[in-house]
Amino acid sequence: MRILFIAMFSVLAFANCQSQKSEQSQEKEAAQTISAVEQGWNEIMAVHDEIMPISMKLPPIWEQMDSLKNTANDADATTMKASITTLQKVHKDMYDWMADSRNIKSSLEGAKDEAELAKIIQKEKSRIEQIKEETNEAFDKANELLKEKEN
Numbered sequence: 001m002r003i004l005f006i007a008m009f010s011v012l013a014f015a016n017c018q019s020q021k022s023e024q025s026q027e028k029e030a031a032q033t034i035s036a037v038e039q040g041w042n043e044i045m046a047v048h049d050e051i052m053p054i055s056m057k058l059p060p061i062w063e064q065m066d067s068l069k070n071t072a073n074d075a076d077a078t079t080m081k082a083s084i085t086t087l088q089k090v091h092k093d094m095y096d097w098m099a100d101s102r103n104i105k106s107s108l109e110g111a112k113d114e115a116e117l118a119k120i121i122q123k124e125k126s127r128i129e130q131i132k133e134e135t136n137e138a139f140d141k142a143n144e145l146l147k148e149k150e151n
Contacts, residue, residue, distance in 0.1 A: 037108045040121035044104070044128055048097075051132040054139050055094040061142050062087040068149055076149070083142050090135040097131055 062084040069080040104124050111117035 036114065036117055037111070040108055040117065041105060043121065044124050047125065047128045047132055048101075051094065051128070051135050054135055055091055058087045058091045058135075058139065058142075061139070061146070064146065065142065068146075072149070079145065083138070083145055086138045087142055090131065090138045093131050094135065097128060 065080045065084050065087075069077040069084075072080060104120070107120050108117060111120055
């Protein structure tokens with residue numbers, strides 16, 4: 001009887017230990033997924049944080065250009081109008097991306113596996129990098145144009 005009791009106790013202890021290991025494994029996987037989500041989100045937001053201050057400088061630039069175009073010759077006025085349109089477009093793109101950011105974070109959190117998570121991260125990093133590139137280009141060209149008109 002004693003041997004039977006020890007054997008049953010050993011089986012129960014072993015089963016409980018395996019169950020705990022399985023739960024710990026699942027918890028570890030969940031923590032790694034959350035970590036990957038946070039890392040991906042942080043990578044995306046690092047680009048956002050880089051470009052946002054420039055994006056905020058765009059409205060005063062296009063307002064200044066709008067005033068200058070009224071006294072400029074036709075060619076310069078046309079160039080300024082095009083620059084204003086570009087500045088407004090990249091500014092809107094940034095704010096549209098920010099409006100989508102809640103859905104982006106939800107998509108990251110809802111990814112069914114690492115492959116899908118990586119795909120979402122890459123897509124959004126590419127998207128915000130494109131906005132960054134276009135914003136920097138528009139900002140630089142507008143500033144060059146303004147410097148030319150000041151001289």
